[in-house]
Amino acid sequence: MEETIQKTQTEKIKPPVVSIGIIGWVKANLFNGWFNSALTIVTLYLLWKTIPPLFRWAFIDSVWRTTGAACRDTGGACWSIVTENLRFILFGFFPYELQWRPLLAILILFALLFFSRDRKYWKKLLGYAWIAGLFIMGLLMKGGLFGLTPVESTQWGGLPLTLLLSVFGLTAAYPLGVVLALGRQSKMRAIKLICIVYIELIRGVPLISLLFMASIIFPLFLPEGLTINKILRAQVAIILFTAAYIAEVVRGGLQGMSLGQYEAAESLGLNYYLTMRLVILPQALKIVIPPTVSILISAFKDTSLVVIIALYDLLKTTQTVLSNPEWMGFSREVYLFVAILYFLGCFSMSNFSRKLEKELSRGD
Amino acid sequence: MNKTSSVNSESQSSDKAMIEIIDVHKWFGDFHVLQGINLTVHKGERFVICGPSGSGKSTLIRCINRLEEHQRGRIIVDGIELTNNIKNIEKVRMEVGMVFQHFNLFPHLTIIENLTLGPIWVRKVPKAEAEENAMYYLEKVHIAEQAQKYPGQLSGGQQQRVAIARSLCMNPKVMLFDEPTSALDPEMIKEVLDVMIELAQEGMTMIVVSHEMGFAKSVAHRVLFMDYGKIVEGNSPEEFFENPQNERTKLFLSQILH
Numbered sequence: 001m002e003e004t005i006q007k008t009q010t011e012k013i014k015p016p017v018v019s020i021g022i023i024g025w026v027k028a029n030l031f032n033g034w035f036n037s038a039l040t041i042v043t044l045y046l047l048w049k050t051i052p053p054l055f056r057w058a059f060i061d062s063v064w065r066t067t068g069a070a071c072r073d074t075g076g077a078c079w080s081i082v083t084e085n086l087r088f089i090l091f092g093f094f095p096y097e098l099q100w101r102p103l104l105a106i107l108i109l110f111a112l113l114f115f116s117r118d119r120k121y122w123k124k125l126l127g128y129a130w131i132a133g134l135f136i137m138g139l140l141m142k143g144g145l146f147g148l149t150p151v152e153s154t155q156w157g158g159l160p161l162t163l164l165l166s167v168f169g170l171t172a173a174y175p176l177g178v179v180l181a182l183g184r185q186s187k188m189r190a191i192k193l194i195c196i197v198y199i200e201l202i203r204g205v206p207l208i209s210l211l212f213m214a215s216i217i218f219p220l221f222l223p224e225g226l227t228i229n230k231i232l233r234a235q236v237a238i239i240l241f242t243a244a245y246i247a248e249v250v251r252g253g254l255q256g257m258s259l260g261q262y263e264a265a266e267s268l269g270l271n272y273y274l275t276m277r278l279v280i281l282p283q284a285l286k287i288v289i290p291p292t293v294s295i296l297i298s299a300f301k302d303t304s305l306v307v308i309i310a311l312y313d314l315l316k317t318t319q320t321v322l323s324n325p326e327w328m329g330f331s332r333e334v335y336l337f338v339a340i341l342y343f344l345g346c347f348s349m350s351n352f353s354r355k356l357e358k359e360l361s362r363g364d
Numbered sequence: 365m366n367k368t369s370s371v372n373s374e375s376q377s378s379d380k381a382m383i384e385i386i387d388v389h390k391w392f393g394d395f396h397v398l399q400g401i402n403l404t405v406h407k408g409e410r411f412v413i414c415g416p417s418g419s420g421k422s423t424l425i426r427c428i429n430r431l432e433e434h435q436r437g438r439i440i441v442d443g444i445e446l447t448n449n450i451k452n453i454e455k456v457r458m459e460v461g462m463v464f465q466h467f468n469l470f471p472h473l474t475i476i477e478n479l480t481l482g483p484i485w486v487r488k489v490p491k492a493e494a495e496e497n498a499m500y501y502l503e504k505v506h507i508a509e510q511a512q513k514y515p516g517q518l519s520g521g522q523q524q525r526v527a528i529a530r531s532l533c534m535n536p537k538v539m540l541f542d543e544p545t546s547a548l549d550p551e552m553i554k555e556v557l558d559v560m561i562e563l564a565q566e567g568m569t570m571i572v573v574s575h576e577m578g579f580a581k582s583v584a585h586r587v588l589f590m591d592y593g594k595i596v597e598g599n600s601p602e603e604f605f606e607n608p609q610n611e612r613t614k615l616f617l618s619q620i621l622h
């Protein structure tokens with residue numbers, strides 16, 4: 001007896017060899033059973049058939065800095081369409097020699113977003129930085145002050161336009177959506193009704209028709225001489241549309257809250273506003289981070305629908321390049337490039353949401 | 365039961381009525397939950413309410429801080445009548461602490477944040493002072509070392525003690541308890557009851573819905589028996605347990621004591 005006890009105490013028991021290391025992992029995950037083994041072999045074969053040619057096309061046979069005519073003689077990817085037209089794709093019809101301004105604006109935006117990533121920077125200073133940043137970005141885009149040449153908003157395009165529509169669209173839609181969700185739960189009949197009608201109406205029409213209404217029908221009702229900027233109209237349509245979806249997701253989160261939380265807050269003497277702000281919303285919004293981010297991501301991609309009202313967002317500038325006879329036919333390369341840009345945007349959003357979720361789940 | 369006599373003898377009840385409930389009725393739809401309740405609780409008095417499930421005990425004490433609205437009669441707390449006036453309701457809620465069966469701590473806040481939320485936002489106490497005060501009450505409920513944890517990391521008994529401390533931080537004049545121990549495992553009931561007994565010894569005005577008869581005997585000035593929305597019987601604990609008058613009280617006591 002004693003001997004066995006000593007043994008287990010001194011010798012550490014190690015896991016059986018088969019389940020560790022690369023070989024163990026391969027055995028356990030790729031070749032456990034004939035079906036999985038067959039799947040693995042078929043997959044490997046397909047990868048072998050696709051990856052090397054793709055790699056060859058993209059990196060070995062490809063050309064990077066040539067004219068369109070030269071591209072036609074190579075068998076590989078014509079990245080020249082991206083490099084030679086980069087400034088038009090990114091900035092559209094913004095005056096060529098002034099394009100440092102939108103570039104700087106984008107860099108400021110990225111810097112602000114980067115610092116906003118980390119919750120430990122969420123202080124007053126960051127708020128001021130955003131206000132100053134927004135002002136500077138607007139100034140850079142519009143000009144007209146401090147000796148900057150004015151640029152009409154009709155000349156805005158490409159990446160700055162896409163970012164403008166999405167950053168403002170999402171940051172305005174989110175709080176509006178939360179307010180709508182609270183309104184839909186309100187005990188006041190009129191408010192509740194307005195919110196329900198709003199949400200259901202908006203959700204009942206596609207974004208495209210809202211954009212059409214904003215750009216074509218809405219101006220008909222304006223008094224003669226008064227025009228509202230087209231970008232602003234599209235922006236409002238995107239905000240109104242996204243908010244309705246956010247509202248429904250947030251409502252789901254609110255319904256997930258137990259009555260006890262409301263009662264505990266109220267019995268401490270917190271009023272409705274404080275109860276919501278301090279107790280209910282922090283929990284409810286946290287629950288719905290994943291579906292909220294799905295909506296924000298799809299709203300980000302949906303900003304590309306503004307092409308139908310002839311705004312030159314990133315996708316539209318790309319199409320314009322393709323309609324140039326010199327570059328016609330290289331759509332694969334240039335769309336791949338735009339896809340990568342969109343992917344980076346969406347991926348960082350979902351990354352951020354995962355990080356936020358993790359940080360906020362300390363209490364569970 | 366040494367404690368019993370000591371607590372009850374130093375009875376601090378004065379003539380000031382803390383809670384006055386006058387002919388209160390309440391319906392849930394057609395269901396008549398409270399059928400003419402009359403009750404006066406003076407400052408420093410401690411009432412324990414018992415009775416069968418569904419008799420309206422929770423509804424009654426929830427009416428006292430307006431978590432439920434009564435439809436007839438009057439409820440006056442510390443001189444403030446409960447009506448639809450939101451300001452009055454908030455004033456009453458500041459003076460009345462409530463402890464729930466299921467604790468209802470705020471899971472997204474640390475223990476100390478749970479305790480300081482009310483004082484900071486409702487009583488407008490500076491943060492540092494609120495935290496100092498919170499630590500004082502956490503020590504009182506013997507749980508100061510858990511201040512930085514989240515509710516989910518605590519046992520049920522600990523959570524309920526935190527909930528009591530959270531109410532105390534608002535410096536209430538009355539504490540309401542709705543079956544504070546009935547969601548707890550047996551071994552944790554005592555730690556919560558001990559805290560409540562200490563609170564009683566300090567002279568807190570308390571209304572406790574509970575079937576813990578030992579607790580009722582040791583701290584209550586009066587024990588009330590509710591059935592079908594009425595207070596059927598109310599007496600000092602000695603009389604109530606030794607010599608119940610009403611048949612239904614006798615039946616109920618025989619059921620829970622054996």
Ligand SMILES: Nc1ncnc2c1ncn2[C@@H]1O[C@H](COP(=O)(O)OP(=O)(O)OP(=O)(O)O)[C@@H](O)[C@H]1O
Nearest residue numbers: 392393395397415416417418419420421422423424
């Ligand atoms: N919000 C409500 N809507 C409708 N009926 C309710 C509501 N709340 C309570 N009731 C009913 O009112 C009656 C009294 O409920 P109450 O919670 O006051 O009983 P209780 O004496 O506390 O019982 P228990 O010992 O089970 O907690 C019950 O029959 C209950 O079903």
Ligand SMILES: [Mg+2]
Nearest residue numbers: 421422423543
């Ligand atoms: Mg109850």
